Amino acid sequence: MNNAIRVTEIFGPTIQGEGPLIGRPTVFVRTGGCDYRCAWCDTLYAVLPEYRDEWRLMRPADIMARVDELAGGEPVLISLSGGNPALQPLAPLIELGRGAGHGFLLETQGSVAQPWFAALDWLILSPKPPSAGTIADWDAFAACLKSARGRPRCVLKIPVFGEEDYKFARGVAGRYPELPVYLQVGNPAPLNAAAGLLPEQANIEDLLERYRWLVGRVTADRWFTATVLPQLHVLAWGNKRGV
Amino acid sequence: MNNAIRVTEIFGPTIQGEGPLIGRPTVFVRTGGCDYRCAWCDTLYAVLPEYRDEWRLMRPADIMARVDELAGGEPVLISLSGGNPALQPLAPLIELGRGAGHGFLLETQGSVAQPWFAALDWLILSPKPPSAGTIADWDAFAACLKSARGRPRCVLKIPVFGEEDYKFARGVAGRYPELPVYLQVGNPAPLNAAAGLLPEQANIEDLLERYRWLVGRVTADRWFTATVLPQLHVLAWGNKRGV
Numbered sequence: 099m100n101n102a103i104r105v106t107e108i109f110g111p112t113i114q115g116e117g118p119l120i121g122r123p124t125v126f127v128r129t130g131g132c133d134y135r136c137a138w139c140d141t142l143y144a145v146l147p148e149y150r151d152e153w154r155l156m157r158p159a160d161i162m163a164r165v166d167e168l169a170g171g172e173p174v175l176i177s178l179s180g181g182n183p184a185l186q187p188l189a190p191l192i193e194l195g196r197g198a199g200h201g202f203l204l205e206t207q208g209s210v211a212q213p214w215f216a217a218l219d220w221l222i223l224s225p226k227p228p229s230a231g232t233i234a235d236w237d238a239f240a241a242c243l244k245s246a247r248g249r250p251r252c253v254l255k256i257p258v259f260g261e262e263d264y265k266f267a268r269g270v271a272g273r274y275p276e277l278p279v280y281l282q283v284g285n286p287a288p289l290n291a292a293a294g295l296l297p298e299q300a301n302i303e304d305l306l307e308r309y310r311w312l313v314g315r316v317t318a319d320r321w322f323t324a325t326v327l328p329q330l331h332v333l334a335w336g337n338k339r340g341v
Numbered sequence: 342m343n344n345a346i347r348v349t350e351i352f353g354p355t356i357q358g359e360g361p362l363i364g365r366p367t368v369f370v371r372t373g374g375c376d377y378r379c380a381w382c383d384t385l386y387a388v389l390p391e392y393r394d395e396w397r398l399m400r401p402a403d404i405m406a407r408v409d410e411l412a413g414g415e416p417v418l419i420s421l422s423g424g425n426p427a428l429q430p431l432a433p434l435i436e437l438g439r440g441a442g443h444g445f446l447l448e449t450q451g452s453v454a455q456p457w458f459a460a461l462d463w464l465i466l467s468p469k470p471p472s473a474g475t476i477a478d479w480d481a482f483a484a485c486l487k488s489a490r491g492r493p494r495c496v497l498k499i500p501v502f503g504e505e506d507y508k509f510a511r512g513v514a515g516r517y518p519e520l521p522v523y524l525q526v527g528n529p530a531p532l533n534a535a536a537g538l539l540p541e542q543a544n545i546e547d548l549l550e551r552y553r554w555l556v557g558r559v560t561a562d563r564w565f566t567a568t569v570l571p572q573l574h575v576l577a578w579g580n581k582r583g584v
Contacts, residue, residue, distance in 0.1 A: 111560040113569055120363065121523070121570040123560055172563040280364075302545060309577050317354040317366055320415040326356055327364040333576065334552050 102155040103186045106130040106144040108164045109340045114177055115331030117222050117255045117280045119203060124175040125165050127191075132181040133209055136230035138259070138288045140296065140337065144181040158191040162198065173199035175219075182206055184242075189214035205255070208234070211241035218250040223277070225270055227256060227263035229284065236273075243274075252277055259284035264315055271324065279324045281316065283308045287337050296337035305333065345398040346429045349373040349387040351407045352583045357420055358574030360465050360498045360523045362446060367418040368408050370434075375424040376452050379473035381502070381531045383539065383580065387424040401434040405441065416442035418462075425449055427485075432457035448498070451477070454484035461493040466520070468513055470499060470506035472527065479516075486517075495520055502527035507558055514567065522567045524559065526551045530580050539580035548576065 110125035130153035132145040143149045165176060176195055178188060184206040192202050192214060203220040215221055223242060225234040246252050254277045256267040263284070271279045283305060287296050309328050316324050335341040353368035373396035375388040386392045408419060419438055421431060427449040435445050435457060446463040458464055466485060468477040489495050497520045499510040506527070514522045526548060530539050552571050559567050578584040 111563070111565065113556050113560075119568075121568040123556075123565040123567070123569070169565070170563045172565055174563075174565045302549075306545075306577055313356050313366075313577070317356075320354070320413045320417075322354065322366045322412070322415055322417045324366070325362075325364040326366070328573070328576075330571070333571075334549055334556070 101158055101187055101190045103158065103161060103188065103191060104130040104153050105156045105161065106141075106149075106153050106181065107340065108161065108168070110168055111174060112341050113331065114175065114203070115329050115334075116282055116327065117205075118251070118253050118278065118325075119175065119220065120327055120330055122175055124177045124203070125168050126177045126179055127161060127165065127183075129178070129180045129183045129186045131185050133185065134182065134207055134226060134230070134232045136226055136232055138229065138257075138284060138286065140285060140288045141179075141181070142288070143339075158194050161191055162194050165195070165200070166198070173201070175201045175203060178202060178204040180206070182210065184210040184212050184215075188212070189217065192217045206242070208239040208242045211238060211245040213245055215242060215245040216247040216249045218246070221246050221250040221252045222255050223252060224255045224257070227258065227266040229259040229263050230257075253280060254278070255280040255282055257282045257284045258312055259286065264312070267324075268319075268321070271321075281312060281324050281326045283312055283326075283328045285329055285332055285337075298336050298338050300332050300336040302333060305329075344401055344430055344433045346401065346404060346431065346434060347373040347396050348399045348404065349384075349392075349396050349424065350583065351404065351411070353411055354417060355584050356574065357418065357446070358572050358577075359525055359570065360448075361494070361496050361521065361568075362418065362463065363570055363573055365418055367420045367446070368411050369420045369422055370404060370408065370426075372421070372423045372426045372429045374428050376428065377425065377450055377469060377473070377475050379469055379475055381472065381500075381527060381529065383528060383531045384422075384424070385531070386582075401437050404434055405437050408438070408443070409441070416444070418444045418446060421445060421447040423449070425453065427453040427455050427458075431455070432460065435460045449485070450475075451482040451485045454481060454488040456488055458485060458488040459490040459492045461489070464489050464493040464495045465498050466495060467498045467500070470501065470509040472502040472506050473500075496523060497521070498523040498525055500525045500527045501555055502529065507555070510567075511562075511564070514564075524555060524567050524569045526555055526569075526571045528572055528575055528580075541579050541581050543575050543579040545576060548572075
């Protein structure tokens with residue numbers, strides 16, 4: 099199948115729970131497959147090869163038909179997430195969707211650059227901090243930014259689980275002063291769970307305590323250009339899939 | 342005292358808990374006095390005349406000195422809130438602050454227009470829905486927008502406590518299609534409290550349930566251009582003052 103895209107799930111409309119469009123209604127198209135394996139990954143079903151059987155190869159037109167069905171034919175923000183959606187051939191999907199009035203946000207760790215990044219509305223670059231147990235490839239990251247050619251709004255979104263991650267985030271922000279920074283409170287649930295099996299209920303008090311800590315850290319440093327956010331969907335729906 | 346501003350409190354840095362800059366570090370300058378008396382007002386100490394003794398008349402330079410002290414001399418987003426800050430002569434303060442590199446957001450119900458709205462970075466217009474028990478003055482609201490002269494980013498932020506408020510918000514959005522809309526989950530704590538005395542602890546589960554309801558309402562209507570947000574500071578710190 100030409101242009102086929104490996105899809106884990108399509109769901110919504112719900113709200114985007116993270117980053118610059120927090121609270122904005124969106125339909126998620128989550129692709130399968132990832133070049134990273136983060137220690138706290140909350141979507142292992144879109145990452146680990148043993149879940150491959152659940153992934154489907156879909157044509158752009160079939161994906162858009164499903165999105166339109168979910169969104170009742172109204173233009174909507176489409177969030178391309180993963181796994182790493184940059185591994186998929188998404189150019190035809192984006193072209194098709196934009197032609198129908200939809201907007202596109204893509205979230206990636208910045209390890210694989212694609213020329214079609216320039217066709218997005220938002221490119222959310224999420225380099226992984228030390229707690230992920232992966233090493234960011236800064237040449238690939240720079241290539242991602244270059245591929246965007248200044249067209250989509252590019253931002254940094256960095257999960258922070260503790261002091262080391264925080265220092266990492268400061269460093270990345272220093273390296274890319276032109277990019278708005280969104281710090282996101284890490285959700286430790288996946289760290290404590292068997293692979294792919296998250297407890298549905300989130301520990302709200304723990305997440306809010308972590309949020310307060312991160313706000314305190316940022317304001318103590320007078321880092322007034324960073325935005326500090328929780329994962330809003332986790333507060334609202336816990337670790338459930340499909341919201 | 343010329344140019345004196347009636348101030349209730351200056352506090353921060355903390356995060357902006359509402360609207361388009363949710364999660365952004367900010368210092369609040371809260372003015373005293375309001376032309377409205379909303380049923381669920383969460384800052385009655387900045388509204389009711391019996392709190393006047395707590396308000397201070399301050400010179401712009403003294404306000405900025407206090408902001409600079411709190412922010413350690415770094416440029417920061419200054420949130421002008423109230424009460425209704427549009428009742429105060431804020432032009433000299435804004436000029437002084439911008440000269441020092443600060444940014445300004447002002448939040449108002451849109452009942453009093455000021456020529457200096459054009460000097461702001463963000464004008465957050467928050468017309469009050471039926472649950473507030475006040476009647477929006479649409480001529481004054483239009484005058485506020487006109488005063489902005491297209492310079493600050495203008496947005497609508499509308500608290501929603503239930504179905505009637507939701508319908509009101511739909512109507513306002515229809516009236517001003519050019520303004521981005523932020524729907525904010527209403528916090529019922531002030532309704533249940535004696536004047537000005539809020540329970541410190543918020544009912545997080547209730548607030549999250551209200552949030553889920555509002556997201557469901559918006560997505561069921563396919564109102565995909567609205568952004569749905571909680572009051573993040575209330576989730577993090579409850580109804581406490583000064584955060």
